[in-house]
Amino acid sequence: MALDADGFPVTRSAAGVVRAAAGVRELAVLDARVSGCRACPRLVAWREEVARVKRASFRDEDYWGRPVPGLGPADARIAVVGLAPAAHGGNRTGRVFTGDRSGDWIFAALWRAGLASQPTSTHIGDGLELTGVRVAAAVRCAPPDNAPTPQERDTCSPWLARELALLPDLRVIVVLGGFGWTALWPVLAAAGYRLPRPRPVFGHGVEVDLEGPRGRLTLLGSYHVSQQNTFTGRLTEPMLDAVLARATELAGTFARE
Numbered sequence: 585m586a587l588d589a590d591g592f593p594v595t596r597s598a599a600g601v602v603r604a605a606a607g608v609r610e611l612a613v614l615d616a617r618v619s620g621c622r623a624c625p626r627l628v629a630w631r632e633e634v635a636r637v638k639r640a641s642f643r644d645e646d647y648w649g650r651p652v653p654g655l656g657p658a659d660a661r662i663a664v665v666g667l668a669p670a671a672h673g674g675n676r677t678g679r680v681f682t683g684d685r686s687g688d689w690i691f692a693a694l695w696r697a698g699l700a701s702q703p704t705s706t707h708i709g710d711g712l713e714l715t716g717v718r719v720a721a722a723v724r725c726a727p728p729d730n731a732p733t734p735q736e737r738d739t740c741s742p743w744l745a746r747e748l749a750l751l752p753d754l755r756v757i758v759v760l761g762g763f764g765w766t767a768l769w770p771v772l773a774a775a776g777y778r779l780p781r782p783r784p785v786f787g788h789g790v791e792v793d794l795e796g797p798r799g800r801l802t803l804l805g806s807y808h809v810s811q812q813n814t815f816t817g818r819l820t821e822p823m824l825d826a827v828l829a830r831a832t833e834l835a836g837t838f839a840r841e
């Protein structure tokens with residue numbers, strides 16, 4: 585694969601994403617390939633424009649301006665899947681959910697659940713480490729108005745599919761919001777999981793058990809940690825804590841089997 589100026593392998597099409605994701609055997613390689621992806625012209629233009637113009641309060645920072653890879657160890661039993669990076673959050677810092685209010689919520693909750701080393705996530709190198717959980721987004725580039733198109737979602741899905749496949753101990757996926765819920769079904773079908781028909785409707789606290797090639801996998805729905813939900817009280821800290829407690833309970837249950 586050709587490398588860009590920063591040394592990341594470049595992918596330029598939906599078919600290229602399929603090929604580039606398919607052969608990856610390590611998360612670090614996947615993260616590098618994700619970081620060099622340019623398959624969605626609208627999102628590439630937007631993320632780079634945001635990185636060039638910047639928000640006034642961050643004018644002295646170098647924005648990442650690239651797709652944002654996942655975070656967390658390969659032995660994670662729990663995955664948390666969100667929507668997409670925020671323009672001045674992950675698109676600025678280069679780390680998923682890092683540098684915005686949504687990230688403040690999810691990492692504080694992961695810390696309360698015993699899955700993060702600290703309750704804050706401000707920048708790469710801030711000391712944050714995750715244990716037992718991998719955090720990723722269904723779409724890796726910041727979209728205008730936080731709204732990727734269905735085509736962009738589908739183009740990006742091989743990255744998520746490969747990432748989940750590289751977590752051999754995965755037992756629980758916490759899905760933040762209806763977009764990620766919808767995005768996951770084709771990913772899981774391609775991975776060989778038997779899916780219920782009709783598909784279960786997304787909701788906070790909804791729990792779905794799936795059987796697949798690596799045994800049981802449980803999906804847990806949670807309202808997204810967007811400010812739209814947290815400012816209005818639609819999602820509260822106790823509500824998010826309850827979902828993560830259930831996730832750790834399920835993951836721990838499987839650990840003892």
Ligand code: SF4
Nearest residue numbers: 621623624651725740
């Ligand atoms: S959204 Fe996904 S597929 Fe599209 S350019 Fe970004 S990383 Fe590539």
